[in-house]
Amino acid sequence: MILHIKNMVCDRCIMVVRQQLENTGLNVGEVSLGSAEVQPSPDSEQLNLISSQLKLLGFELLDNEKDRMVERIKNLIVEKVHYSDLTDAHLNFSQYLSDGLKKDYAYLSRMFSDAEDMTIEKFIIQQKIEKVKELLEYGELNLNEITWKMGYSSSAHLSAQFKSVTGLTPSQFKSSGQGQRGAIDKI
Missing domain, CATH: 1.10.10.60 (Homeodomain-like)
Incomplete structure (x- = not known):
């Protein structure tokens, strides 16, 4: 699944988002400005957790x-x-x-x-x-x-x-x- 993420503007953003997603227990594939590939597809509870964690860091999931x-x-x-x-x-x-x-x-x-x-x-x-x-x-x-x-x-x-x-x-x-x-x- 591809997650679309707002406010990613640099390599440091990519690194931080990757770390945050890995901390949720997901397998993280390619992460680039504005998107991250994760496996397996997160359920709604995981998406809410990811969304709130990313918001604390200044990012936002785009839906x-x-x-x-x-x-x-x-x-x-x-x-x-x-x-x-x-x-x-x-x-x-x-x-x-x-x-x-x-x-x-x-x-x-x-x-x-x-x-x-x-x-x-x-x-x-x-x-x-x-x-x-x-x-x-x-x-x-x-x-x-x-x-x-x-x-x-x-x-x-x-x-x-x-x-x-x-x-x-x-x-x-x-x-x-x-x-x-x-x-x-x-x-």
Whole structure:
């Protein structure tokens, strides 16, 4: 049985979910962002236990198809923005999502907007800005290198988008040193 789980955004999440499921006595197969394969299929009592244990850790079992699809959209975006290379300036997120989910982008966009009260594009921008904040805090790359790494057409475009989301320019953010990053799963 495949369990669909909300708020899994990193390898640590995968590890924690795996451990929690193993603690319930289930055989755990593949665990990836947003899902976990378990054997045998848990009964309703076990599902309630799993659900309550996962909730304590900030996760949530998803039980309807719409919620699962929205979570899969989020997971694909998070995976691409935070754990892949965006240097290909020709990355088309709408095509990437359509191909990855085997659904029409207009359908995915409507479903996402209805469920999240924001567009997919806005979610992508927020994720990219969080990644830019992380890169600025590390201080290993300059703004031009971050621009290239994140697939922006110019540092002016990145700066304008950064300021519209955060209210600060990238240099103001970096010099403030206040660590104003947000949690990926809270966006």
